[in-house]
Amino acid sequence: MVSLRNVSKNFGNNEAVKDISFNVSEGQHFILLGTSGCGKTTTLRLINRLIEVSSGSIFIDGKDIAKEQPELLRRKMGYVLQRNSLFPHYSVAQNIAVVPDLLKWDKDKTLKRTHELLQQLHLPESYLRKYPQELSGGEAQRVNLARALVADPSILLMDEPFSALDTITRTTIRKEFQELNAYAKKTIIMVTHDVQEAFEMGDIICLMDKGAIMQVGTPAELLFHPANDFVRQFLSDAFLQLSFTITKLNDIWHYLPQEQTPEMVAHIDIQSSDSIWKAFELMPDKNDKTLRLNVYNDVMKEQKQISWNGLLSAFSSYQTTR
Numbered sequence: 001m002v003s004l005r006n007v008s009k010n011f012g013n014n015e016a017v018k019d020i021s022f023n024v025s026e027g028q029h030f031i032l033l034g035t036s037g038c039g040k041t042t043t044l045r046l047i048n049r050l051i052e053v054s055s056g057s058i059f060i061d062g063k064d065i066a067k068e069q070p071e072l073l074r075r076k077m078g079y080v081l082q083r084n085s086l087f088p089h090y091s092v093a094q095n096i097a098v099v100p101d102l103l104k105w106d107k108d109k110t111l112k113r114t115h116e117l118l119q120q121l122h123l124p125e126s127y128l129r130k131y132p133q134e135l136s137g138g139e140a141q142r143v144n145l146a147r148a149l150v151a152d153p154s155i156l157l158m159d160e161p162f163s164a165l166d167t168i169t170r171t172t173i174r175k176e177f178q179e180l181n182a183y184a185k186k187t188i189i190m191v192t193h194d195v196q197e198a199f200e201m202g203d204i205i206c207l208m209d210k211g212a213i214m215q216v217g218t219p220a221e222l223l224f225h226p227a228n229d230f231v232r233q234f235l236s237d238a239f240l241q242l243s244f245t246i247t248k249l250n251d252i253w254h255y256l257p258q259e260q261t262p263e264m265v266a267h268i269d270i271q272s273s274d275s276i277w278k279a280f281e282l283m284p285d286k287n288d289k290t291l292r293l294n295v296y297n298d299v300m301k302e303q304k305q306i307s308w309n310g311l312l313s314a315f316s317s318y319q320t321t322r
């Protein structure tokens with residue numbers, strides 16, 4: 001769906017992006033990861049022609065974007081910035097309706113779609129009359145997401161969309177966004193410097209440094225088969241946590257014991273398609289003897305009750321086979 005071929009971008013003598021190439025398939029969640037100044041935001045801005053390439057080509061659906069009108073190109077894409085980019089003199093309703101108005105939607109269609117998104121993003125309808133300065137950071141970013149999604153674009157570009165928020169709000173909104181029906185279907189290209197966020201949200205990760213691509217691959221490929229020392233060192237500090245993030249309970253199913261469940265124990269339901277990291281988040285206290293995970297495997301049609309120690313033991317056994 002999106003293809004960059006030998007793309008470079010120069011700002012004077014500074015080569016911000018250096019001869020990069022990659023492909024993003026339809027429905028893929030593609031993460032541009034790296035430290036500040038590595039070229040990831042510049043790359044994102046090149047894709048919808050907020051800035052122009054110095055050399056190389058970018059194709060969307062097989063069409064060279066250099067031959068399209070920039071304003072028409074951008075209407076096909078949602079764009080979410082890290083900062084509050086809402087128009088300050090527009091109400092929430094008017095902000096969300098910007099692209100539908102440009103597309104000549106009737107008011108009833110716009111209002112229906114707006115109400116759907118507000119409900120999914122946990123914002124009351126009374127907020128439609130509010131203005132950006134009346135919103136908290138988390139509320140404003142929910143409205144930004146609604147505005148980007150309202151016209152149901154096939155491609156969503158996101159530039160550090162959660163980084164300006166506090167940790168609790170960032171985690172909450174990120175989970176809300178991932179639970180949206182639209183999330184699974186959208187082709188998403190997202191910029192982040194947060195490694196954990198990249199591994200949680202990305203199907204494919206493009207790790208950049210000093211304008212160049214260091215490695216493109218699945219989270220597992222980057223973590224367990226790094227292309228070079230830079231990739232290995234970049235991920236080394238968070239290696240264990242990232243391993244928990246990309247390993248699903250399905251992966252360790254045959255190592256999970258069917259434990260005896262004591263009386264008066266609480267159960268928390270979880271799917272075997274969820275990650276080990278999510279399981280640990282649901283069981284924050286490893287010494288809590290009164291808590292078990294109730295794990296259901298839809299494929300095997302099996303169910304297991306697992307303690308914190310049983311989960312960790314199964315992961316350790318799985319790791320020895322890799």
